[in-house]
Amino acid sequence: MAENIYDEIEIEDMTYDPALEIYHYPCPCGDRFEIGIADLRDGEYIAVCPSCSLMIRVVYEIDSLPLLEQLPNKVAEDTAAEVAAAEP
Numbered sequence: 816m817a818e819n820i821y822d823e824i825e826i827e828d829m830t831y832d833p834a835l836e837i838y839h840y841p842c843p844c845g846d847r848f849e850i851g852i853a854d855l856r857d858g859e860y861i862a863v864c865p866s867c868s869l870m871i872r873v874v875y876e877i878d879s880l881p882l883l884e885q886l887p888n889k890v891a892e893d894t895a896a897e898v899a900a901a902e903p
């Protein structure tokens with residue numbers, strides 16, 4: 816998975832497109848690297864340029880992703896925590 820990694824980019828340095836729900840970052844080929852926020856939530860961290868297939872590793876904290884409170888996973892975690900807390 817590491818063969819074509821061009822660089823490591825902090826997610827703060829990427830641009831978020833709320834319409835497409837992707838982060839993107841300029842690629843040296845003139846296109847851009849893209850990664851969907853859903854992929855980031857799934858733990859994916861490789862953004863790919865569709866034109867030249869170069870890749871970057873996105874450096875991010877999963878807790879700092881926007882709208883995390885709306886995630887099904889987070890809801891499930893909270894529910895699990897409540898269930899655990901309710902047990903004797």
Ligand SMILES: [Zn+2]
Pocket residue numbers: 842843844845846847864865866867868869
């Ligand atoms: Zn490219």
